Amino acid sequence: MKNGLNILVLGAGAMGGYYGSRLIQAGADVTFLVRPGKLSTFRDAGLRVSSSLGDFSGPVNAIGSDGLRPEYDLVLLACKAYDLKKASEAIRPAMHSGSVILPLLNGIWPYDQLDSLFGKDRVAGGASYIAVTSLPDLTIEHSATNDRLVIGARSNCHVDVINRFYEIIRGAPGVRVLTDDIDQxxxxxxxxxxxxxxxxxxxxxxxxxxxxxxxxxxxxxxxxxxxxxxxxxxxxxxxxxxxxxxxxxxxxxxxxxxxxxxxxxxxxxxxxxxxxxxxxxxxxxxxxxxxxxxxxxxxxxxxxxxxxxxx
Known part of the structure; x- marks a missing residue:
């Protein structure tokens, strides 16, 4: 592993695809978990991001649910809140005893749900300020120039993983903030x-x-x-x-x-x-x-x- 963390990104939609691409640019080991129907297309076409902060285009590692193993240190969860139940079920086989989930979801309700399913010790926090859209041709378009990502540990149990993730993501374009009060x-x-x-x-x-x-x-x-x-x-x-x-x-x-x-x-x-x-x-x-x-x-x-x- 290039930077010591094996990272799984749920999906390659607008948010997951964008931050997954930034992590790859920063030298991280990133795998995308995608739906079976899109797996071959994603493997063939790769990932394309259009952004004023720098474009990305190229092949990426992608697997379906049948390829998951409990080997990921951090799971970047970037689904919509209404898909949280399915997403939670999908990532469970990828997690080992020390795995940490980093949600980039809106609101507080998703954290309540994840805490109840996995325990707060396994769920960190992330707030992203960015406008990204997945276009019909599968390109991810980043509008304007704003990309601010605030992350932090919600438990002492995952401080080390979040600190290491921060050291990786801060090497990518955009504003990155590590806070000791992510709930606020x-x-x-x-x-x-x-x-x-x-x-x-x-x-x-x-x-x-x-x-x-x-x-x-x-x-x-x-x-x-x-x-x-x-x-x-x-x-x-x-x-x-x-x-x-x-x-x-x-x-x-x-x-x-x-x-x-x-x-x-x-x-x-x-x-x-x-x-x-x-x-x-x-x-x-x-x-x-x-x-x-x-x-x-x-x-x-x-x-x-x-x-x-x-x-």
């Missing part, structure tokens, strides 16, 4: 994403377009405040710096930012991350008796979309 970082991203996705999906518009309307700023502010209240009651109150950073994104009249969930809706996706991003925030608010009318409206909107897609 996960909450900060979730607050931003839940408020931002609620606003952009409700309005079917980017942040700048929303703020240009008569009451757009008030709507975004209400959604943000509701999420902040839930975080505070959950003992993850955001500090002034984190609040200012999110305000800089969600209250910038020149911003063209939109959520990945809105991009999924615009593409006609049959599944979206309704529960992980918005529904779970509402559920937690109700457990604290916090009124969140804005988030409830967004949740109803997203659930109605999902119901239409099932028809």
């Amino acid at each position: 970082q996960l909450w900060q991203k979730w607050v931003m994403l839940s408020a931002g996705a609620s606003a952009t999906c409700l309005m079917r518009a980017n942040i700048g377009e929303i703020l240009a309307t008569s009451f757009g700023a008030a709507v975004v502010r209400q959604l943000f405040d509701e999420c902040l209240d839930v975080a505070a009651e959950s003992r993850h109150q955001l500090d002034g710096g984190a609040i200012a950073a999110i305000e800089g994104l969600l209250l910038d009249r020149n911003s063209t930012w939109t959520s990945s969930m809105l991009r999924d809706i615009r593409s006609g996706a049959t599944k979206i991350e309704t529960h992980a991003i918005v529904g779970d925030m509402v559920k937690r608010a109700e457990s604290f008796s916090i009124e969140v009318p804005g988030l409830k409206m967004a949740l109803a909107h997203l659930e109605a979309y999902e119901a239409q897609q099932r028809l």
